[in-house]
Structure formats: structure tokens, C-alpha cells
Amino acid sequence: MTTPIPGAKILVIDDESAIRETLSASLIDEGYDVRSARSGDEGLRMLEEFRPSIVYLDIWMPGSMDGLDVLKEARPKSNFCEFVMMSGHGTIETAVKAVKLGAWDFVEKPLSIDRILILAKNILQVQSERGEKNALLNKLRKNIAIVGEATTMMGLKQLIARVAASNSWVLITGENGTGKELVAQNIHYLSSRASRPFVDVNCAAIPEDLIESELFGHEKGAFTGAERARKGKFDHANGGTIFLDEIGDMSLKTQAKILRILQEKRFTRVGSEEAIEVDVRVIAATNKNLEVEIKEGRFREDLYYRLNVIPCHVPSLRERISDIPALVQHFSELFARDGGFRLKQFSDDALAKLVAHPWPGNVRELRNFIERVYILTPSEFVDVHDLRFAGLSSLSGSGGGGVDEIDNFREARAKFEKEYLLRKISENKGNISKTAESIGLERSYLHRKIKGYGIDVEEIV
Numbered sequence: 001m002t003t004p005i006p007g008a009k010i011l012v013i014d015d016e017s018a019i020r021e022t023l024s025a026s027l028i029d030e031g032y033d034v035r036s037a038r039s040g041d042e043g044l045r046m047l048e049e050f051r052p053s054i055v056y057l058d059i060w061m062p063g064s065m066d067g068l069d070v071l072k073e074a075r076p077k078s079n080f081c082e083f084v085m086m087s088g089h090g091t092i093e094t095a096v097k098a099v100k101l102g103a104w105d106f107v108e109k110p111l112s113i114d115r116i117l118i119l120a121k122n123i124l125q126v127q128s129e130r131g132e133k134n135a136l137l138n139k140l141r142k143n144i145a146i147v148g149e150a151t152t153m154m155g156l157k158q159l160i161a162r163v164a165a166s167n168s169w170v171l172i173t174g175e176n177g178t179g180k181e182l183v184a185q186n187i188h189y190l191s192s193r194a195s196r197p198f199v200d201v202n203c204a205a206i207p208e209d210l211i212e213s214e215l216f217g218h219e220k221g222a223f224t225g226a227e228r229a230r231k232g233k234f235d236h237a238n239g240g241t242i243f244l245d246e247i248g249d250m251s252l253k254t255q256a257k258i259l260r261i262l263q264e265k266r267f268t269r270v271g272s273e274e275a276i277e278v279d280v281r282v283i284a285a286t287n288k289n290l291e292v293e294i295k296e297g298r299f300r301e302d303l304y305y306r307l308n309v310i311p312c313h314v315p316s317l318r319e320r321i322s323d324i325p326a327l328v329q330h331f332s333e334l335f336a337r338d339g340g341f342r343l344k345q346f347s348d349d350a351l352a353k354l355v356a357h358p359w360p361g362n363v364r365e366l367r368n369f370i371e372r373v374y375i376l377t378p379s380e381f382v383d384v385h386d387l388r389f390a391g392l393s394s395l396s397g398s399g400g401g402g403v404d405e406i407d408n409f410r411e412a413r414a415k416f417e418k419e420y421l422l423r424k425i426s427e428n429k430g431n432i433s434k435t436a437e438s439i440g441l442e443r444s445y446l447h448r449k450i451k452g453y454g455i456d457v458e459e460i461v
Contacts, residue, residue, distance in 0.1 A: 008124050009052040012036040013043035013070065014086065015061045019111070023056060026113045027120065040065030047074055052081050054123050056116070057103075059087040059094060068098060075102035082123045086111065133195055144185050147330045148323035152315040156183070163310050164190035169262070171307045172285040174314030177364030180285040181245060183314055187283060188241040196240030201233050203254075204246035211254050213270050222271025234267055234278050241281045247307070248288035248299060258282075259303045282307065317359045317366065324355045327363065331370040341374050346382045353384055357394045378420065389419045418453045421446075430457050 010032045014020050020036040027034045035050050037043035040061055047055065055074075059067035071083055085098040088109035095106040105119060146157060163170055164187045172180045181200060188198045206214050213222075217232030233242060244250075250258070261267045262282060266275045284307045293299035317324070328346060336343040346354070359365050369390065377386045388395040421435075428434040432450075436443040450457065 007031065007033050008054070008120075009033045009035075009050060010054045010056070010120065011043065011046060011050055011052040011081075012056045013038075013040070013046075013061075013067070014056070014058040015039060015063075016058070019058070019086075019109070023111065023113075023116065026116065030117060030120070032120065039063045040067065040070040043070055044074060047078060047081075053127060054120055055081055055083045057083050057085055059085055059098070060089055068094075068101065071098065071101045071103060082127070084116075084119055084123075144182060144189065146179070146182060146186060147327055148320055149326070150315075150320035150323045152320050153323060156312070156314065159310075159312060160186050161190065163187055163312070165192075166310075167191075167193075167281055168309045169281065169307050170283045170310045170312055171290075171304075172283065172312045172314060173290075174285075174287065175316050175362055176287050177362035178314040178316055179363050180287075180314050181243065183312060184241070184243040184245075184283045184285065188243075188281075191241070191281075193240050193281060197237050198241050198243065199233050199237040200243040200245060202245045204249035208251050208254075211250065212257065215254070216257070216267050216269050218270035219272045222269070226271070229269075232267075232269065234261065234280055235276070237280045238278050239280075241283060244282065244284040246286060247284040248286040248290055248293055252298070252300065255300045255303050259300065259306060262303075262306050317362045321355055324366070325351055327366055328354060328370060331367050332374075335371055335374045339371075339374060342380050344374065344377065344380050344382050347384070349384050350382050350387055353387055353392065353395060357392060376416065379423070383423070385419055385423060389416065414453075417449065418455070421449060421453065421455060425450075425455070425457060432457070 010027050012020050012023050012027075012034065013036070014023070015038055017038070020038065024034045024036050035046055035052070037046045040063060043055075043057070044065070055078075057067045057070060061067060065073075067085060067087075071085070075083065082104040083102065085095070085103045085106045086109060087094065087106070098106050104123060107115060107119070146153065146160075160183060170184075170187060172183050174180050184200075185198060188194065201215065203211065213226075213230070213232065215232050215234055217230050217235055218226050220226060220229045244258070257267070261278070261280075264275075265279065266277045268275055290299050290304050290308075294301045294304060328351065332344055332346070335341055354366075361368075369392065373382055373386060373390045376390050379386075384395065420439075424435050424439055425432070428438060432446060433443055436446040439446075441449075
């Protein structure tokens with residue numbers, strides 16, 4: 001028999017030497033690293049020092065601690081291992097008590113070595129899968145980490161940490177592009193539901209006549225075109241979290257159904273009368289002022305108060321301008337890693353212009369702009385003229401419009417070439433030979449380009 005984790009550590013705690021020796025020898029033959037202890041006190045000390053993946057623990061042992069005492073004390077401090085209880089005098093009540101205290105299983109003596117080995121294999125397999133899942137979750141948490149140390153962001157991070165530990169519903173507010181979905185993802189992946197589904201629904205993107213089917217599913221023949229039954233978003237989110245983005249754009253009819261789910265924790269599919277129970281945490285988000293929407297009759301007041309258990313506001317980029325340099329660095333590293341670019345360095349002047357820009361589209365606009373800079377800037381050094389060429393609107397009055405104002409590819413290429421040559425000639429202090437060598441062009445061809453674009457080399461220098 002093979003083990004998923006060669007050399008995995010197993011501890012045997014039993015006062016009978018014959019059982020310790022037989023069980024240890026059988027486990028060692030399978031390739032496990034095995035230690036043994038003859039009492040509860042000794043077992044607790046070895047548990048802390050050895051840190052095994054599995055403990056085979058006898059229930060009835062002489063001395064100050066029996067097996068249940070050891071389990072009761074060790075289980076809360078030993079998330080790294082599982083306990084299998086052993087006894088020759090077991091009862092159903094004893095087995096139930098052991099499982100309630102956190103034991104993996106209960107085996108009777110005389111022991112079946114085959115069952116012992118099968119248990120070891122199964123436990124280690126589950127631990128391996130759990131470890132892989134935790135590693136993926138930790139990687140995911142790192143990838144969705146919220147960037148920023150502004151006071152408003154530190155308060156938001158603290159709120160997320162507190163909210164994640166609960167199952168309370170959350171209402172996230174903020175302008176478009178501030179990162180409301182990112183906040184929802186952080187709440188989910190820091191919660192006990194992290195290994196369960198996170199299902200996002202953009203309520204504004206689904207036609208009103210289809211949103212009920214999208215959310216709750218439908219039965220075959222429920223409407224024209226429903227050729228087969230289909231599960232809805234709430235089905236897929238069962239046990240996890242559903243994120244209802246732009247909930248302020250949901251119809252009053254659908255709002256009523258959402259309210260019913262929140263109240264009864266059940267729903268019915270379109271075309272069915274069968275109630276389906278569901279365990280879903282709801283996180284909603286909107287860029288609208290729902291209190292105003294309520295006054296104007298477009299949003300249900302009872303749904304608002306049901307969702308708004310934990311209000312969470314995401315600040316605009318204008319409210320956290322001190323975070324812009326860190327965000328630029330973060331997105332720069334992201335595009336360099338994922339896009340295969342060399343990491344670019346932004347000049348102090350370029351960063352100052354980015355900080356001064358109003359960013360009406362918030363973090364999303366900044367992210368998209370940095371990606372554009374990476375695509376349009378060949379150099380590893382980004383200066384103000386590169387931002388202007390990439391179309392930073394606040395610079396359009398100082399040196400011409402950006403790429404957004406160009407109608408066709410030919411004009412865009414010409415503008416890019418001229419900006420590029422101006423920068424390279426400036427970097428080489430007007431030396432055409434050095435410029436031609438640095439950019440890989442023949443000197444005569446470069447001269448033709450300079451003449452064609454009407455570049456005055458003396459003015460550059």
C-alpha cells in the first residue's frame with residue numbers, strides 16, 4: 001500500500017507495549033515516520049515536539065489522563081493533525097463523545113491493521129487536498145489584496161476583516177470603478193465560506209425579463225425557449241456567497257423575490273412551485289443612493305434594511321490620492337508579469353501628473369490607463385510625454401491630444417514614431433549617430449524620418 005505523503009508523521013499513544021510495537025511496526029513498513037508514547041502526559045509532550053499528521057490514541061489508559069482527556073486538551077491546539085481513537089471496551093456513547101470532541105474516527109480492539117492503514121491513507125489524502133486548497137486560497141487572497149495605506153483604506157480593510165468572520169449580509173456602496181467587487185471577494189475569501197463558491201451577478205447587465213431565470217433557474221418549458229431545466233445563480237452559490245452588483249438597477253418584482261429568499265432562505269425556480277432551501281450569504285453593491293431611490297419609489301425600503309446589515313463604503317480615488325503611486329506600482333508589476341513586458345519605471349514628474357489627474361473612473365480607469373501605457377510605450381522609462389501620448393486627458397492642453405483623439409492607425413503610428421524619436425534624440429543629446437545606433441536604425445533612414453516629421457534637432461537640445 002502506498003501513502004500520498006511519504007514519510008508522514010504518525011504518533012501512537014497506548015499504555016500496552018504490544019499494541020505500540022505492533023502498530024508502529026506495521027506503519028513503519030508502509031513508509032511512515034512513527035513515534036510512540038505510553039501515557040497521556042507523555043503523548044501530549046510528544047505531540048507538541050513531533051507534530052504528527054495522525055495520532056492513534058487509546059481511550060483507556062492509567063494515570064492522570066485517559067485518551068478522552070488528551071483529546072479534549074490537544075484538539076483545540078492541534079489543527080495540523082487528526083485523532084483516531086482506539087479502545088477494547090468501547091461503547092456507542094464513548095464513540096459519540098470522542099467524535100464530538102473532534103476525533104476523526106473510532107476503532108475497536110483487537111485492531112484490524114488493514115483498517116488502520118486505510119484510515120491513515122484516507123486521512124493523509126484529505127490533508128493533502130486540504131493543504132492544496134489552502135495554498136490556492138492563500139495565492140488567491142494575495143492576488144486580490146487591496147492596495148493602499150490611506151486612512152480611509154485602512155479603515156475599510158479593518159471593516160472587511162471583522163465582517164468576513166460573520167455571516168451577516170453586507171451592502172457595499174461607492175462610485176463606479178472603486179473596487180466594490182474586490183471588496184466583496186475579500187470578504188468571501190477571508191470567511192469560513194472561502195472554499196465554497198463565490199458567484200457574482202451584474203444585475204444591470206441582465207435583461208429584466210431574464211433576471212428571475214438567471215437568479216433562480218427555471219424548469220423545462222417554463223417559457224418560450226426553455227428547452228431544458230436550468231439551475232440559477234442561487235443554486236450555484238449554495239454554501240457560499242452571491243454578489244449582487246448594481247442591485248439598485250433591479251426591478252421591484254425581482255427585489256420582492258430577493259427579499260423572500262433573505263427572509264425564508266428558500267426560493268422557487270421559474271415554472272415550478274417547489275421550494276428549494278439554500279444557504280447563501282448575500283453581498284450587494286450599488287453606485288446609487290438607495291435612500292433616494294426609496295423615496296422615488298424605485299427601491300424597496302424593506303429590502304434595503306434587510307441588506308444593509310453591515311454598510312461598507314468604498315472611497316473614490318479622489319479620497320485616497322496618496323495611494324496612487326502604490327497603485328501605479330502594483331498595476332505596473334501586474335502587467336509586466338502577466339503581459340510579458342519588462343517592468344517600467346515612472347519618472348517623478350510622470351507620477352506627479354498621475355496623482356494630479358482627477359480619475360473620474362477611479363481605480364478601474366487608472367488600471368486601464370497603466371495597461372495602455374505599457375502597450376504604447378516601448379521604453380522601460382515612462383515620462384510625462386508618454387502619458388500625454390497614451391491619452392491622459394489632463395495633459396491634452398500641453399502639447400497636443402492623446403491617442404484617444406486619433407481617428408486611424410496610420411495617424412496613430414505617425415504620432416507614436418514622432419514622440420518616440422523626439423524622446424530618443426533628447427536622451428542622446430541631439431547626437432544622431434548615437435540615436436540611430438540605440439534604436440537600431442540606419443543613420444540615413446533616421447535622417448529621412450527626422451526630416452519627414454519636421455523635427456528640429458537644435459530645438460530638442
